[in-house]
Amino acid sequence: MTTRSIALLRVVHQSPGVTRADAARLLGVGTGAATELVTKLSRAALLVQGPAAPSGSRGRPTTVLLPHPRGPLALAVAITHEAWRVEAVELGGRSAAALSGRHAGTTWPEVRDAVRGALQELRLRYAHRPRAVGVSVPGTVSRTHRLEAVGVGWHDVDLTELWPDAEVFTAGNDATLAATAESRRGAAAGASMALHLRIEAGLGGAVVEDGRTVIGARGAAGEFGHMPFGDPAVRCPCGARGCWGVAVDGHALARLLGEPLPADPITYARRVITAAAARSEPTAGAVPELAAVRTVAATLGRGIAGLVNALDADLVTLGGLGADLLATVPEEITTAYRDGLMSIHRAAPPPIVPAALGDHGPIAGAAEQAWSALLPRLA
Numbered sequence: 001m002t003t004r005s006i007a008l009l010r011v012v013h014q015s016p017g018v019t020r021a022d023a024a025r026l027l028g029v030g031t032g033a034a035t036e037l038v039t040k041l042s043r044a045a046l047l048v049q050g051p052a053a054p055s056g057s058r059g060r061p062t063t064v065l066l067p068h069p070r071g072p073l074a075l076a077v078a079i080t081h082e083a084w085r086v087e088a089v090e091l092g093g094r095s096a097a098a099l100s101g102r103h104a105g106t107t108w109p110e111v112r113d114a115v116r117g118a119l120q121e122l123r124l125r126y127a128h129r130p131r132a133v134g135v136s137v138p139g140t141v142s143r144t145h146r147l148e149a150v151g152v153g154w155h156d157v158d159l160t161e162l163w164p165d166a167e168v169f170t171a172g173n174d175a176t177l178a179a180t181a182e183s184r185r186g187a188a189a190g191a192s193m194a195l196h197l198r199i200e201a202g203l204g205g206a207v208v209e210d211g212r213t214v215i216g217a218r219g220a221a222g223e224f225g226h227m228p229f230g231d232p233a234v235r236c237p238c239g240a241r242g243c244w245g246v247a248v249d250g251h252a253l254a255r256l257l258g259e260p261l262p263a264d265p266i267t268y269a270r271r272v273i274t275a276a277a278a279r280s281e282p283t284a285g286a287v288p289e290l291a292a293v294r295t296v297a298a299t300l301g302r303g304i305a306g307l308v309n310a311l312d313a314d315l316v317t318l319g320g321l322g323a324d325l326l327a328t329v330p331e332e333i334t335t336a337y338r339d340g341l342m343s344i345h346r347a348a349p350p351p352i353v354p355a356a357l358g359d360h361g362p363i364a365g366a367a368e369q370a371w372s373a374l375l376p377r378l379a
């Protein structure tokens, strides 16, 4: 398989349904060469040609390029604090099948066995088609695929146990992978320096520069939640004081409301934000939920300003509870954000927008990471 074949597969992966003519233009090859490449990739069961949807305009009929119905699949896995999901993902990002389950404070061996069973089921169902696996986890992942997930108490876990003899194995942090997905197929497509922030139990994220996600020397970059934008009186589970993550999550809301720290801070925060949303009409008086949500939102906006100043980001996407906060109290976030921006950014503040992929971001990113590693091997 030539470099050009791989480049064509990459184009179809990014834009399934691209016309053959547009794909040729993107590759910088002539019509004849494109037809030849497409024929070769069709014979290799990687692509099929389909009729283009009628455009209404006159002209020669064109064909579109689609993933082959018997082509390779990447198995994408997302493990969260309370659930797991496995999807079989085609070239182009469409999910052909999904299996999922819940776990509650479970030990790693139990979660591992459940996910391994789901992967085996999909490998049986699709025979030779699954060629790669990508895993999203709520923790930091080393370059040798070892996981530290303090929130769920999993230490030095070997993620390759999920599919030990996989041809292609990739894994990453959920917020980092959500950032990757957001830049490939979401709200950050086309940004040159995109900052993605995701609030769940704490705050994570990543910087994507020209489509490349910055993961750091050990794969642990993007731990923005542990920058000291929070209250110096509050100690974070990481050991430091004043962390930003514990000033914008469910625990922060509980502290502001004088309630005990919730066992499930994500569900708790959603409930408080929903209660605040119901009372955010201008006529409503001050209610504790709304005041707490506004405080957290201002802390979020101020920290985003600091990161935009430091990174010169041109777009900020917010996922998880960050998107809920942006929908509920946008003024508190943007006021604190603009106040914290250097004057060089004030004339045209980089937009803060909700992540387009929502809760699907981490698994979509896991699929993207696996496909990126698999594409060059489709020889």
Ligand SMILES: [Zn+2]
Residues within 6 Å of the ligand: 225, 226, 236, 237, 238, 239, 240, 243
């Ligand atoms: Zn911390």
